[in-house]
Structure formats: C-alpha cells, structure tokens
Amino acid sequence: xxxxxxxxxxxxxxxxxxxxxxxxxxxxxxxxxxxxxxxxxxxxxxxxxxxxxxxxxxxxxxxxxxxxxxxxxxxxxxxxxxxxxxxxxxxxxxxxxxxxxxxxxxxxxxxxxxx
Amino acid sequence: xxxxxxxxxxxxxxxxxxxxxxxxxxxxxxxxxxxxxxxxxxxxxxxxxxxxxxxxxxxxxxxxxxxxxxxxxxxxxxxxxxxxxxxxxxxxxxxxxxxxxxxxxxxxxxxxxx
Numbered sequence: 001x002x003x004x005x006x007x008x009x010x011x012x013x014x015x016x017x018x019x020x021x022x023x024x025x026x027x028x029x030x031x032x033x034x035x036x037x038x039x040x041x042x043x044x045x046x047x048x049x050x051x052x053x054x055x056x057x058x059x060x061x062x063x064x065x066x067x068x069x070x071x072x073x074x075x076x077x078x079x080x081x082x083x084x085x086x087x088x089x090x091x092x093x094x095x096x097x098x099x100x101x102x103x104x105x106x107x108x109x110x111x112x113x114x115x
Numbered sequence: 116x117x118x119x120x121x122x123x124x125x126x127x128x129x130x131x132x133x134x135x136x137x138x139x140x141x142x143x144x145x146x147x148x149x150x151x152x153x154x155x156x157x158x159x160x161x162x163x164x165x166x167x168x169x170x171x172x173x174x175x176x177x178x179x180x181x182x183x184x185x186x187x188x189x190x191x192x193x194x195x196x197x198x199x200x201x202x203x204x205x206x207x208x209x210x211x212x213x214x215x216x217x218x219x220x221x222x223x224x225x226x227x228x229x
C-alpha cells in the first residue's frame with residue numbers, strides 16, 4: 001500500500017512564479033515530514049522538514065504547509081528558478097516505536113521551471 | 116566532510132551472480148540506512164543500522180540480501196543469486212542523531228542485472 005502519495009507526476013511553471021507540490025499520506029502514525037530534491041545521477045538532497053506539531057515551516061524560498069486533519073502537505077517554492085528543476089520527493093516518518101526514523105517516500109513529482 | 120559515498124556507482128551483472136555494494140557514511144553518523152529505488156518510484160526502505168547493530172529489516176529484504184556494518188563505520192549490502200527484478204538504484208543514507216530527522220543520502224549504486 002502506498003502510504004505517501006504524490007498524485008502529480010509532473011509540474012511545469014514559469015521562472016519567477018510559485019511552484020506548489022502536493023503530498024498526501026494515509027498513516028496517522030506519521031508525525032514528521034520531509035521534502036527532498038533529486039537531480040539525475042545524484043542522491044536525494046534534504047530541503048525542508050516539518051513536525052506534526054506545526055502547520056508551517058519556512059526556509060528562504062521554500063515553505064512547507066501541513067494539514068493534519070486532511071493528511072496533506074505541500075511545498076511552496078517562491079520565486080521558482082530554473083535551477084529548481086528536479087524531482088521532488090515527499091517523505092514521512094513515525095517517531096518512536098520501532099520505526100527508527102525510517103522514511104516512507106512518495107513517488108516523486110518532476111518539476112520543470114522554464115526561463 | 117565529504118558526504119556519504121557509495122561504491123561502485125554502477126554495476127552490471129549477469130543473473131545468478133553475487134554482488135556487493137559499499138557505503139561510507141558521514142563520519143560520526145551512527146545511523147545508517149539502505150533504500151532501493153526503482154524507475155518512477157520513490158526510495159523504499161530496506162534496512163537500518165545503529166552503529167554496528169542491524170535493528171530493522173524490511174520485508175523487501177529477501178533471504179538473498181544481507182547487510183553488515185562491522186565496527187559501526189562503513190556498511191556493505193550483498194545480493195546473492197541476483198535476479199532481473201533486483202535491477203534498481205541502491206541508496207545509502209546516514210543520520211547523526213536518533214529520531215525522525217533528516218537523512219543524508221549518497222549518490223547511489225545503479226545495479227543492472229542482465
């Protein structure tokens with residue numbers, strides 16, 4: 001079962017505009033969420049994270065929003081730059097228990113930012 | 116700090132052969148993870164080490180797979196009697212502290228089984 005879903009395989013935006021990437025999850029035990037960016041031939045690079053006790057976290061051009069009741073999170077990139085073109089993965093983790101911090105990833109969304 | 120390194124970056128092998136991959140985590144990171152990524156999917160968790168102890172294994176890790184982390188430093192992932200379905204990118208990640216915090220990934224080893 002796909003516990004973390006990114007329903008948009010791709011997203012295309014114009015440079016300078018906002019990019020919004022979405023992610024849904026089903027496991028109510030998830031309480032920490034992360035976004036990773038991946039370029040071809042490289043491993044995923046950590047971007048930003050959010051704990052379930054918050055509903056927003058901001059870091060420069062990147063903001064993550066969490067809606068726990070809807071089990072939905074989103075990543076906003078403002079303004080978008082051509083260098084942001086990459087695959088973006090949403091990931092989730094369940095603290096405590098025997099999860100040991102393992103990450104459950106979505107399928108990824110390919111973001112293309114056009115100059 | 117040179118980040119997480121993995122070797123080899125690419126491996127082509129024939130079905131039935133054994134392969135071994137190596138991961139060197141960021142120094143002093145005591146948590147090490149292995150993931151597998153297939154085309155069009157996100158990484159999937161395989162196994163986790165805290166220091167030298169293997170504390171969790173996914174059901175994806177069949178009996179043909181074995182991982183070790185002797186002395187709590189580098190780790191190896193071995194696949195015996197490879198099958199075409201093992202073709203994937205194998206990613207290693209490390210983390211400096213307990214809890215669900217960010218993990219730092221290596222570039223991966225791409226395995227192709229012919």
